[in-house]
Amino acid sequence: xxxxxxxxxxxxxxxxxxxxxxxxxxxxxxxxxxxxxxxxxxxxxxxxxxxxxxxxxxxxxxxxxxxxxxxxxxxxxxxxxxxxxxxxxxxxxxxxxxxxxxxxxxxxxxxxxxxxxxxxxxxxxxxxxxxxxxxxxxxxxxxxxxxxxxxxxxxxxxxxxxxxxxxxxxxxxxxxxxxxxxxxxxxxxxxxxxxxxxxxxxxxxxxxxxxxxxxxxxxxxxxxxxxxxxxxxxxxxxxxxxxxxxxxxxxxxxxxxxxxxxxxxxxxxxxxxxxxxxxxxxxxxxxxxxxxxxxxxxxxxxxxxxxxxxxxxxxxxxxxxxxxxxxxxxxxxxxxxxxxxxxxxxxxxxxxxxxxxxxxxxxxxxxxxxxxxxxxxxxxxxxxxxxxxxxxxxxxxxxxxxxxxxxxxxxxxxxxxxxxxxxxxxxxxxxxxxxxxxxxxxxxxxxxxxxxxxxxxxxxxxxxxxxxxxxxxxxxxxxxxxxxxxxxxxxxxxxxxxxxxxxxxxxxxxxxxxxxxxxxxxxxxxxxxxxxxxxxxxxxxxxxxxx
Amino acid sequence: xxxxxxxxxxxxxxxxxxxxxxxxxxxxxxxxxxxxxxxxxxxxxxxxxxxxxxxxxxxxxxxxxxxxxxxxxxxxxxxxxxxxxxxxxxxxxxxxxxxxxxxxxxxxxxxxxxxxxxxxxxxxxxxxxxxxxxxxxxxxxxxxxxxxxxxxxxxxxxxxxxxxxxxxxxxxxxxxxxxxxxxxxxxxxxxxxxxxxxxxxxxxxxxxxxxxxxxxxxxxxxxxxxxxxxxxxxxxxxxxxxxxxxxxxxxxxxxxxxxxxxxxxxxxxxxxxxxx
Numbered sequence: 001x002x003x004x005x006x007x008x009x010x011x012x013x014x015x016x017x018x019x020x021x022x023x024x025x026x027x028x029x030x031x032x033x034x035x036x037x038x039x040x041x042x043x044x045x046x047x048x049x050x051x052x053x054x055x056x057x058x059x060x061x062x063x064x065x066x067x068x069x070x071x072x073x074x075x076x077x078x079x080x081x082x083x084x085x086x087x088x089x090x091x092x093x094x095x096x097x098x099x100x101x102x103x104x105x106x107x108x109x110x111x112x113x114x115x116x117x118x119x120x121x122x123x124x125x126x127x128x129x130x131x132x133x134x135x136x137x138x139x140x141x142x143x144x145x146x147x148x149x150x151x152x153x154x155x156x157x158x159x160x161x162x163x164x165x166x167x168x169x170x171x172x173x174x175x176x177x178x179x180x181x182x183x184x185x186x187x188x189x190x191x192x193x194x195x196x197x198x199x200x201x202x203x204x205x206x207x208x209x210x211x212x213x214x215x216x217x218x219x220x221x222x223x224x225x226x227x228x229x230x231x232x233x234x235x236x237x238x239x240x241x242x243x244x245x246x247x248x249x250x251x252x253x254x255x256x257x258x259x260x261x262x263x264x265x266x267x268x269x270x271x272x273x274x275x276x277x278x279x280x281x282x283x284x285x286x287x288x289x290x291x292x293x294x295x296x297x298x299x300x301x302x303x304x305x306x307x308x309x310x311x312x313x314x315x316x317x318x319x320x321x322x323x324x325x326x327x328x329x330x331x332x333x334x335x336x337x338x339x340x341x342x343x344x345x346x347x348x349x350x351x352x353x354x355x356x357x358x359x360x361x362x363x364x365x366x367x368x369x370x371x372x373x374x375x376x377x378x379x380x381x382x383x384x385x386x387x388x389x390x391x392x393x394x395x396x397x398x399x400x401x402x403x404x405x406x407x408x409x410x411x412x413x414x415x416x417x418x419x420x421x422x423x424x425x426x427x428x429x430x431x432x433x434x435x436x437x438x439x440x441x442x443x444x445x446x447x448x449x450x451x452x453x454x455x456x457x458x459x460x461x462x463x464x465x466x467x468x469x470x471x472x473x474x475x476x477x478x479x480x481x482x483x484x485x486x487x488x489x490x491x492x493x494x495x496x497x498x499x500x501x502x503x504x505x506x507x508x509x510x511x512x513x514x515x516x517x518x519x520x521x522x523x524x525x526x527x528x529x530x531x532x533x534x535x536x537x538x539x540x541x542x543x544x545x546x547x
Numbered sequence: 548x549x550x551x552x553x554x555x556x557x558x559x560x561x562x563x564x565x566x567x568x569x570x571x572x573x574x575x576x577x578x579x580x581x582x583x584x585x586x587x588x589x590x591x592x593x594x595x596x597x598x599x600x601x602x603x604x605x606x607x608x609x610x611x612x613x614x615x616x617x618x619x620x621x622x623x624x625x626x627x628x629x630x631x632x633x634x635x636x637x638x639x640x641x642x643x644x645x646x647x648x649x650x651x652x653x654x655x656x657x658x659x660x661x662x663x664x665x666x667x668x669x670x671x672x673x674x675x676x677x678x679x680x681x682x683x684x685x686x687x688x689x690x691x692x693x694x695x696x697x698x699x700x701x702x703x704x705x706x707x708x709x710x711x712x713x714x715x716x717x718x719x720x721x722x723x724x725x726x727x728x729x730x731x732x733x734x735x736x737x738x739x740x741x742x743x744x745x746x747x748x749x750x751x752x753x754x755x756x757x758x759x760x761x762x763x764x765x766x767x768x769x770x771x772x773x774x775x776x777x778x779x780x781x782x783x784x785x786x787x788x789x790x791x792x793x794x795x796x797x798x799x800x801x802x803x804x805x806x807x808x809x810x811x812x813x814x815x816x817x818x819x820x821x822x823x
Contacts, residue, residue: 389679392681393675393679396678396685396689397664397667397668397673397678397688398674398678399678400664400668403656403661404654404657404668407655407656407657408652408655410617411648411654412665413617413636414636414640414646414652415637415640415645415665415666415668415669415729415731416666416668416669416732417665417668419637
């Protein structure tokens with residue numbers, strides 16, 4: 001918090017209640033009045049007394065603020081987030097309306113009132129005393145705690161479904177701003193921590209509920225394919241990201257060519273599954289192919305790793321980067337006329353398991369689940385297996401040795417850890433998991449070609465791991481989901497898409513360097529100091545100075 | 548003191564008391580033109596505390612590095628309980644030599660308990676598949692490791708902070724944790740590189756007690772230290788390194804009385820010899 005903001009806060013303190021009341025009244029009035037003079041803007045913005053689209057987000061934030069933050073003390077963070085989000089949502093929608101309508105004249109009074117109300121609210125919130133530490137979570141009856149876990153997870157699923165079904169880009173951005181604001185407010189209220197405590201306390205229940213939510217996802221799509229296709233890509237990506245998380249997150253080996261192992265798995269599947277133009281005329285059962293893809297990738301991992309894992313840090317990164325490029329170029333140059341060069345191999349047939357065709361739709365509980373839903377479920381199995389491998393290794397002596405190597409390789413060797421073998425093991429297991437997910441991906445996309453395995457893909461995987469949270473499983477999954485789904489939602493920004501994407505990454509690293517879902521160790525690594533040194537500029541609670 | 552040529556390696560470890568636990572013979576380490584360690588021999592007996600002193604740059608830490616495999620000596624040989632030691636640090640640690648570092652090298656973002664558990668690595672052998680399968684062997688080993696690690700934390704007095712990150716521990720506690728971590732490798736000889744550096748007199752005395760307690764557990768200890776009071780009160784035998792060569796070796800009384808040591812190391816009249 002800057003000095004200026006602290007000064008503003010002190011100036012505002014005596015007026016905060018009237019300011020907040022005024023702001024709230026303005027927002028209430030604003031969302032009931034029309035926002036646009038022309039029809040066609042999403043959310044039916046020309047209507048009175050109909051809070052749709054961005055209006056609804058503003059209303060929800062305002063009411064949520066009223067319900068949860070009104071016990072004023074020690075909730076400045078939550079209040080600022082909620083009201084800042086409100087103002088941001090209103091401002092963005094206002095600008096979007098102005099752009100669509102061809103000028104600010106097309107913005108109606110409601111939008112201005114809402115924005116003004118939000119700004120008043122933010123001003124009022126700066127006058128609050130600083131956050132007091134959240135109270136520890138009280139124990140409730142066990143079934144009640146289970147219900148709370150379920151409610152929290154369902155809320156996440158609901159938000160996700162709403163987000164995905166918000167088709168239009170300006171409205172989606174408005175939703176994104178409102179959603180992030182609400183999430184920050186919820187975390188600042190201590191609810192995030194409470195959910196975490198509950199999850200820890202009932203880990204099995206939480207896992208089961210989480211799994212159910214994930215299983216339920218295809219049923220929320222009304223038979224539409226679009227997001228299921230995206231979700232299927234997320235699944236493949238997530239399994240590979242968890243594998244990369246072993247290499248980068250646990251063992252601390254920066255691998256910039258990881259996509260090559262994924263590609264090796266994919267090419268293996270393409271060769272051996274009876275694809276149209278496969279140069280090898282064999283069709284092996286998928287159970288065999290996935291193992292072969294994984295093992296071949298792991299063998300390559302060991303071959304590359306043996307000489308290079310003696311290198312540390314930057315050098316290893318450069319060698320792995322080179323390997324990724326070599327793989328792509330070799331595939332492109334059609335060695336022994338086997339890989340079809342840049343055309344790749346296409347027409348890879350859909351999978352079938354015991355008469356169950358993954359390529360066709362199936363009716364379940366009256367909902368038609370398409371081929372993508374089938375692959376989604378198949379990948380879910382893979383992701384669960386990969387998760388089990390990751391978490392069990394992580395909590396064993398092998399996982400501890402990996403972390404020790406990451407922390408201080410010399411000291412690790414002095415503690416009796418064979419650093420070279422263990423690094424090789426991490427590399428090999430990572431490659432194995434990437435190869436396995438590559439084989440599924442080949443069937444999902446029905447074709448492989450060298451340009452699917454570029455350096456950018458490796459970077460994307462790495463970004464998923466870092467963004468989601470290094471060294472955690474949910475982190476890698478969330479990171480993959482964000483990095484795959486977000487560009488889809490930003491499609492209408494076309495040329496600015498990558499720019500927005502980059503900005504999002506930078507903001508993330510600035511404000512939450514440990515990732516969306518941090519593992520405990522990294523959270524403490526980055527935030528222990530924050531907790532122990534109170535904000536020097538803000539006055540302690542109860543000693544509010546008025547001017 | 549001239550060293551004896553290393554005996555031919557017997558098939559198994561010799562029984563305690565049959566000879567020196569650790570025998571370093573004519574160790575030489577050159578870095579290009581610089582000879583950091585020049586023909587140094589050192590023997591350490593059962594339950595013996597040996598001090599290694601010398602002015603800065605005398606080659607003490609390099610000598611330690613040669614003993615623990617962090618540097619490979621240019622020439623010379625090293626035996627532990629009659630077995631020849633060579634190769635990478637992890638093999639030497641597995642054989643029974645453990646060390647601490649002059650500038651603390653804990654795993655900063657692991658908890659105190661995890662740090663000690665890492666020390667158990669070479670004494671456990673659950674593999675990838677056993678770890679994924681979580682069979683009875685895995686569970687037994689994890690249980691035993693945790694129990695042993697807690698016992699060691701208790702021993703150095705850090706059980707109360709077992710869940711703290713190593714980097715958040717007080718300086719003195721970090722030194723102790725490094726010792727606990729080294730003990731977790733179940734060594735026969737513990738090599739301490741300046742264990743009291745940066746400590747106040749009280750902490751130094753506590754460390755002295757800790758080293759004696761370690762000796763009473765049946766270990767031999769080699770300690771590098773600049774604190775003369777610490778060395779002369781604690782050690783059974785003291786060796787003095789100067790310019791990479793062993794100048795004198797003997798009991799604390801002998802070393803203190805030796806004029807060459809006074810000249811080379813302690814300097815003119817020993818007024819402030821022990822000031823920490």
